[in-house]
Amino acid sequence: MAQIQVQRQQAAATGAAAPPPPQSMPTQNGMAGGVATGPIPLGSTSLYVGDLDLNVSEAQLADLFGQVGQLVSIRVCRDQTTRRSLGYAYINFTNGQEAARALELLNFTPLNNSPIRIMYSHRDPSLRKSGAGNIYIKNLDKAIDHKALHDTFSAFGNILSCKVATDASGQSKGYGFVQFDTEEAAKNAIDKLNGMLINDKQVYVGPFLRKQERDSSTSNTRFNNVFVKNLSESTADEDLKNVFGEYGSITSAVVMRDGDGKSRCFGFVNFENADDAAKAVEALNGKKFDDKEWFVAKAQKKSEREQELKGRFEQSMKEAVDKYQGLNLYIKNLDDTISDEMLKEMFSEFGTVTSCKGLLVPVSI
Template sequence: MAAQGQAAAGSASESGGSPAASAAAAAAAAFPATSLYVGDLHESVQDAQLFDVFSQVGGVVSVRVCRDINSRKSLGYAYVNYNNTSDAARALELLNFTPINGKPIRIMYSNRDPSSRKSGAGNIFIKNLDKSIDNKALYDTFCAFGNILSCKIATDPSGESRGYGFVQFEMDESAQSAIDKLNGMLINDKKVYVGPFVRKQDRENVSNNIKFSNVYVKNLSDTVTDDELKEMFGKYGTITSAVVMRDSDGNSRCFGFVNFENADAAAQAVQELNGKIFNDKELYVGRAQKKSEREMELKEKFEKNIQEVAEKFQNTNLYLKNLDDNIDDEKLREIFAEYGNITSCKVMRDSYGVSRGSGFVSFKSAEDANRALTEMNGKMVGSKPLYVALAQRKDDRKAKLQVNIFLHGSWIYTTCAFMLFHNSECLVFACMVGEKSGEFY
């Protein structure tokens, strides 16, 4: 991985060994441990297989692949315990990111203390990463700055990088050094952002603590005047303006704005008046947002909904081709039934009812679909070897999302056309979302 400015990072490790080796050695000294966490496991990996791999490095006391208590399916991680800390450190250095059953594993020292894991101490956030950068490349870039406790690229359900990741160092100083040296540097020709990780709770607190003096009021009675609005809010502080919005004929649009001289007065008004009944109407009172803020909030809300729909169906649909002509929907279901709960099966046919030699099988769970893919791809079915793949597209064939935002008077509309294949059919998910001066419809 090419990283301009990374030479500065290299100076952090001058022990003569590799950065990874130095990090492992530092961990053994500063964080003595014999227990390793092994993540990103392929679901087919068994205890015995892990034991064979890790016992090549030193004396293994125990290996446990963690499984769902009911289904007994792998949860994708395991714990490996060694006799001594030096063997554990060597395993971390030599085996980290080694592919097992085609999937690179991710090894860390086992840290069972949830307070240290969730505190955010030593944790940094990296975004605008090239999609080719994986966990190993991220680790190799940052391990020169100090002992890494955790390192992970965020991925979508198909395993593709989302373009951001997280690195947690043992020491805050290491995290700050990485931020100082690498923030704004080019990695794989992309300028990356490296900064402190902010927990969701803290991000929400920051958002909730934004100072504002302009208040938005909706669901007003159509008889409310500017003076009545000013009188209603006036007891909370000095008001510089209060206006009920009206159409071209002078009729109330049932919402308005109140601007306070003092931000604390505005916050108190929102806290005490939101949800109150006035003239038989329940008021909504909140911070007045700028147009750009409303557009961004609406866009994020919309994209989150789309993502939830897409992720619900990703990795459960299989695409098949090279089917014998005599295989119909019922026969297809029989072939795949042993792998799990099937929600639909479909052999594709032309306008004359003749098989096209391709089809789709949709499972209820991604685990069942993956098992069917692994065992059925290339298997002889009838007179032909069957081709099986996930029925998800690459970037140009994935779910199509088109968001067009345009203005019409004081309205902002968002339209979308979201195309998704599910149950062997093309579902078109379409919606129109409108916003009017802070209102969501």
């Protein structure tokens, strides 16, 4: 686990550093530190296990979690067509104490060289989908992993989910997400940690914005430079000046071309006034010229485009996981003669069944 040091950014006048955030205190169930610091949710015998290596099997999970308590069921969620693992699973214990102990002892344990991420399975999707208590952290030191981030933020409240974004090789991308069970805990963490130095890097900690909110925030940002694409090959600089000039004074308009002078079918227009640029985007985006529908938007820097793409990818992955939480049923004590097709037929009268699988996995250790 990465070791981290937290201090407030030094003020120029005093050079003094603020103390680190308060240490978490044990709760009624005796958990502290890198584990949930609030009360255990009702019906918390079920755990969600994420960030699984795609080759992890139910038997491996049974071996690991069976050391902690009596298991009722284990399910690795799989694509219904290819049967490939989706990278997460659900595990049910006979009682909440054993589930809590598994969360305390096994969270971030490497399995197939990939640290697993454990949280309580919340059957009500409203909390997950609302984004309440969700915060975004960027400019993280690359040495900070899931557990180090969890340990840092667990001092401020009960954490539902904690993740450092990583690339295909498992290296940190320098940003992550933490979701608390209350807005108050999230606000407290933001107030205390935003601008702090963590491993000598000043981090940004703020509310997590969903795609719609990010798009709205971006649209409200003032800008002068406008990007336009899907131009016809015959569109020239002068054409852009004439079209965009109707909305305000323009300092430059250029169609981008390759080395041979052939149009690359996109260009940039710079306005003197940001309000005029916004009016042009609003009026011209989606309009057709020479049978081509123009895309017109704020011209983004490379770093802005990369950050937007990262955010979209992380959100799509999170939504994919959320989509299937709470939709799975476990049935036990089935006769050996019951087939997958028979199960599907029995349950189809209650709704569309997307997948149905009988598992022969020993869960008694």
